[in-house]
Amino acid sequence: xxxxxxxxxxxxxxxxxxxxxxxxxxxxxxxxxxxxxxxxxxxxxxxxxxxxxxxxxxxxxxxxxxxxxxxxxxxxxxxxxxxxxxxxxxxxxxxxxxxxxxxxxxxxxxxxxxxxxxxxxxxxxxxxxxxxxxxxxxxxxxxxxxxxxxxxxxxxxxxxxxxxxxxxxxxxxxxxxxxxxxxxxxxxxxxxxxxxxxxxxxxxxxxxxxxxxxxxxxxxxxxxxxxxxxxxxxxxxxx
Numbered sequence: 001x002x003x004x005x006x007x008x009x010x011x012x013x014x015x016x017x018x019x020x021x022x023x024x025x026x027x028x029x030x031x032x033x034x035x036x037x038x039x040x041x042x043x044x045x046x047x048x049x050x051x052x053x054x055x056x057x058x059x060x061x062x063x064x065x066x067x068x069x070x071x072x073x074x075x076x077x078x079x080x081x082x083x084x085x086x087x088x089x090x091x092x093x094x095x096x097x098x099x100x101x102x103x104x105x106x107x108x109x110x111x112x113x114x115x116x117x118x119x120x121x122x123x124x125x126x127x128x129x130x131x132x133x134x135x136x137x138x139x140x141x142x143x144x145x146x147x148x149x150x151x152x153x154x155x156x157x158x159x160x161x162x163x164x165x166x167x168x169x170x171x172x173x174x175x176x177x178x179x180x181x182x183x184x185x186x187x188x189x190x191x192x193x194x195x196x197x198x199x200x201x202x203x204x205x206x207x208x209x210x211x212x213x214x215x216x217x218x219x220x221x222x223x224x225x226x227x228x229x230x231x232x233x234x235x236x237x238x239x
Contacts, residue, residue: 019129019142024121026174027211030114034208035068038239040110042101044094046231054228059087059094063102065237067111067210074107101233110213110237113204117176117211120166123147127165134169134177142168161186175211178203196222213237 045058061084064075076084076099084095109116124144132141146164164183171177181200188194200218204211216235222228 019140020121020124020126020144022174023142023168023170023176024118026170026176027114027118027121030175030206030209030211032067032112032115032210033069034210035066036111036207036210036212036239037064037066038111038212038237039064040102040107041236041238042098043234044098044101044232046097046229048227048229050228057094057097059092059096059098061095061098061101063099063107065102065107065111067108072104072108072111074102074104102235106235110216110235112210113176113202113213114211117168117179120146120181124166132169134171137171137177139169139171139177140174142170144168160188175206176204194223196220207239 040063041060042063043058043060045056047054047056049055062076062080064073064077066073066075084099087093087095121144124146126142127145128141128143130141132139134141144166146166148162148164162185164181166179166181168179169177179202181198181202183198184196186193186195198218198220200216202213202217203215205214206212213235214237217233219230219232221230
């Protein structure tokens with residue numbers, strides 16, 4: 001082996017560790033102490049069942065969000081609440097599901113994305129760290145293998161395969177520009193096979209000392225016990 005190749009091989013673990021350390025350092029530098037106020041447009045779509053007549057539900061809702069030293073606040077104006085209530089009375093669950101697509105935990109993660117991402121990075125292992133392009137701009141791509149720490153021991157016993165990969169694009173200042181989160185699993189429970197797949201993409205922006213999620217699109221599918229499910233959710237935040 002040539003000396004240069006040997007040096008690169010020996011340095012590879014250090015280079016990989018630096019990418020993750022750099023990302024964590026930038027996220028920790030965004031404490032999200034300043035106040036922020038925005039509106040989130042939520043769209044949902046899901047399909048359940050098999051055959052030619054699956055159940056399809058879709059809807060949208062608009063939520064006001066505020067975050068700051070005093071905590072988190074979610075709000076819906078009266079016209080929006082009246083619209084959602086009327087749809088529910090008409091047996092249309094779509095708007096109600098869209099309203100539920102932004103619980104407090106999700107709203108907090110959108111307004112303080114640095115804190116949320118730091119939690120996701122616990123136990124992460126670097127697979128790639130290389131130059132790339134994000135939405136036409138030069139970026140640094142960090143591909144990470146995430147752990148299954150969120151799953152209890154009983155759940156792990158039923159898995160045949162599990163993969164959770166997070167790809168993060170970082171700008172010249174090291175702050176995340178966007179990410180893609182892909183999770184796939186297969187398993188069985190009492191001789192019933194199941195599988196689930198999910199993909200989420202997010203775009204970020206800076207707002208004062210905050211990293212904010214401005215767009216999130218998630219898609220998921222699952223199969224098991226003779227049932228198939230598909231779902232899609234889009235959240236758009238604007239100031």
